[in-house]
Amino acid sequence: MIDAVELTRDLIRRPSVTPADAGAMDVLQAALAGLGFACRRMKFGDIENLYARYGTARPNLCFAGHTDVVPPGDDAAWTQDPFAAEVVEGVLVGRGAVDMKSAIAAFAAAAAQAIAGGKVKGSISFLITGDEEGAAVHGTRPVVETLLAEGEAVDHCVVGEPTAAAVFGDMIKIGRRGSLNADITVKGVQGHVAYPHRAANPIPVLVAILARLQAAPLDDGYPEFQPSNLEVTRLEAPNPATNMIPVAAAARLNIRFNPTHTGASLVSWIESEAAAVAKDFPGQVTVTAQISGEAFLTERSAFTDLAAAAVRDVAGRDPELSTTGGTSDARFIRALCPVLELGLVGTTMHAVDERVPVAEVRQMQAVYERLIERYFAAF
Structure with missing residues (x-):
């Protein structure tokens, strides 16, 4: 025994x-x-x-x-x-x-x-x-x-x-519920804050992407499941100076999702929303996602x-x-x-x-x- x-x-x-x-x-x-x-x-x-x-x-x-x-x-x-x-x-x-x-x-x-x-x-x-x-x-x-x-x-x-x-x-x-983490990195052009036309500030672009993602309800729930939810878990734009536009800004988010979605469909949605916000931005937007489970x-x-x-x-x-x-x-x-x-x-x-x-x-x-x-x- x-x-x-x-x-x-x-x-x-x-x-x-x-x-x-x-x-x-x-x-x-x-x-x-x-x-x-x-x-x-x-x-x-x-x-x-x-x-x-x-x-x-x-x-x-x-x-x-x-x-x-x-x-x-x-x-x-x-x-x-x-x-x-x-x-x-x-x-x-x-x-x-x-x-x-x-x-x-x-x-x-x-x-x-x-x-x-x-x-x-x-x-x-x-x-x-x-x-x-x-x-x-x-x-x-x-x-x-x-x-x-x-x-x-x-x-x-x-x-x-x-x-x-x-x-x-x-x-x-x-x-x-399924879980995915996504890192969104926006790279712009560093410059002096007094001459913004010579730079490309990545922060407003990143903020706009996050706002767009959070504004759209993912779903109203699924039988046996609560609604899916998106949470921003990190936001940073390293910048040691007060008079400089930084070159990059980054955020991380997590989505806990019900069977309304798959991990791949949510990654595709994040990528398309980020691309829509940044279509006229002269910098670069990168989405790197990891699906922990469906x-x-x-x-x-x-x-x-x-x-x-x-x-x-x-x-x-x-x-x-x-x-x-x-x-x-x-x-x-x-x-x-x-x-x-x-x-x-x-x-x-x-x-x-x-x-x-x-x-x-x-x-x-x-x-x-x-x-x-x-x-x-x-x-």
Whole structure:
């Protein structure tokens, strides 16, 4: 058997700040191997990943998550050492306690119970990465691509990201908005402010582009999704002098978008709006975009129903099925199988004194146990 709280503590004590693994994957692999999982390490670049499977038959229920964490920040601001995993008055404090080492440990403990009880009528697998908090280039994406290329059958996946809004079990994520970042750079002609006709000021052009982009509502929403939104996240025009027109100005924006759009369609829109503003400008406008993920939705089905029922059985509440929030590695896993996210309350993730009540970890394990039981009864 696995004690979810003690395994969480063991994982927290490995300071696996992206891209460092610090032995976290070894801890998890040892726990799963002890249950009879066939464990396969998949390293891409400097990132450690793990795919582990118990059983060979279908259906294959997969749990996905990440062992990497964000930096703790100022250690002195914490009431406890961020990597000591201390339990204080029934609360576990440590970096990764919520996001998301507790969920990994709770599912491992739930899997142990299911295996011991003979309830695994197929396979249980783990897809764990060390590159979710970073660039996500060498983590879940290439693991999924490899599994697809090899014909590995994964039927459904639960991601253990912290999804609850106020109390554990009040929300399950069944989709996510897409995300793109775009850098807009305007290069003009530097000159003296008293002789503007000899220069080409990039700042008014950039401001006009941003105003045009923000003035147009992207959409009114989409079934199961809130409206898309655009936020300017950086604006700069480096200029050490007060009497000089700068040569360049730059801005960055982020768009979180629903399935009304694709990343490519939004990039094309940004480019066309920028070109329209700058058509008579003697300088140069460049748009460089990065699409972090496309919007997706896991349709309501027997799979989403049984996850909600597992929460109801244990926590006594009906979770909201939501698509709010940021991105997660579910955006990659959706290419492999239907996916949903079910985890802890996320209010302290990435914060000083990240923490979770021990009782909540136990409750999450019980929900995962019930989910596994219901899953193999349904499929």
